[in-house]
Amino acid sequence: MLTITNAFFINLCILFTLFTISFLPFRNRPRLTPQSPLKGRVLLGVQSAVIALLLLGNALSLEGVLIDLRAIPIMLAVLFGGWVSGAVAGLLFLIGRFVVVTLTDGAMIGLYLAILTMVALVGTTGILRKWLDNTRRTLLIFTTISIAIFGSAIYFALPPNLFYPVLIVYTIMSYGGACAAYRLLLELRRHFESVQHQQQLARTDALTGIANRRLLNEAMANLTVEAEEYALILVDIDHFKRVNDTYGHDVGDDVLRELGMLLVSESAERHLVGRFGGEEFLIIMPHANVAEVSHLAESIREKVSAYPFETSAGTLHITVSLGACHSNDIETDSVLKHADEALYHAKESGRNRFILAS
DSSP states (O other), rough: OHHHHHHHHHHHHHHHHHHHHHGGGTSSOOOOTSOOOHHHHHHHHHHHHHHHHHTTTTOOOOOOOOOTHHHHHHHHHHHHHHHHHHHHHHHHHHHHHHHHHHHHHHHHHHHHHHHHHHHHHHHHHHHHTSSSSHHHHHHHHHHHHHHHHHHHHHHSSOOOOHHHHHHHHHEEEEHHHHHHHHHHHHHHHHHHHHHHHHHHTTTTTTTTTTBBBHHHHHHHHHHHHHHEEEEEEEETTTTTHHHHHHHHHHHHHHHHHHHHHHHHHHSSSSSSEEEEETTTEEEEEEEOHHHHHHHHHHHHHHHHHHHOETTEEEEEEEOEEEEEOOTTTOOOOHHHHHHHHHHHHHTTTSOEEEEEEE
């Protein structure tokens, strides 16, 4: 009994370690479901098969039959990725099992039982997954099915004096291991989603929801590496202090939020729009020529001057001044400085203007 328990305990240790490692490629991807892209579901099946084969390599060998916890990674593949993940995992595992029998001259009864149990497990759970959600309850149903399938297989392969101790330990380890592995994966997912959320908050302006100065600075630092030519456009709200003094800072915040959304909608996807500070915004335009810069800046100026800004104090109309600079083979700091100087001249020359630094 102790030998059997030790063998399954080793399987559990391998299982948890491999699940933790194999989760890393998925940490920055959306949660896998049966409706996820095919590539992700196939990859999950491949990873699950590798884990199952490594468990096989540390299996308990009795009467020519290898007994392990392979069902757990297969079940979890079906639970998260549907029948596609389960079918890929099951097929690859059976190929590996055949190789093991061929190279070690193992008993064919083990291979036959592996085929029957794997087909029954993947087939049954794959069908049920269409109507069951990704929950612990579903996992317990799958585990009960796997215990029934594998229990029936080892009943015919082992004598009673071995069958009952193995079944008892297998049942306990299967339920415990499946629930613990499921909880481990959920906690890992929550952890990395929390990390991603915190990273997003650190790079996003809390008021407008667009890029903050930190993200803008990071993007500018990479410009000279990623883009042969680029441009920077500074956008500043004209007489914004008057808006705050007249209507209050809440209304000023409304204006900032709406302007941020307007700038994003007017800019291309490859552009990065962020709040640079106060009422000043910055648009980073990688791979942009001079004509594109002028066209975008003038389009923004005209759109803002005609746009009705809906605030808690009613509809307001504002204007913006813009200063821009094309890279022209100079450093990012110099490009930003020239854009700031152009913005200053736009303000001084009457506002509601765009000036491109020469």
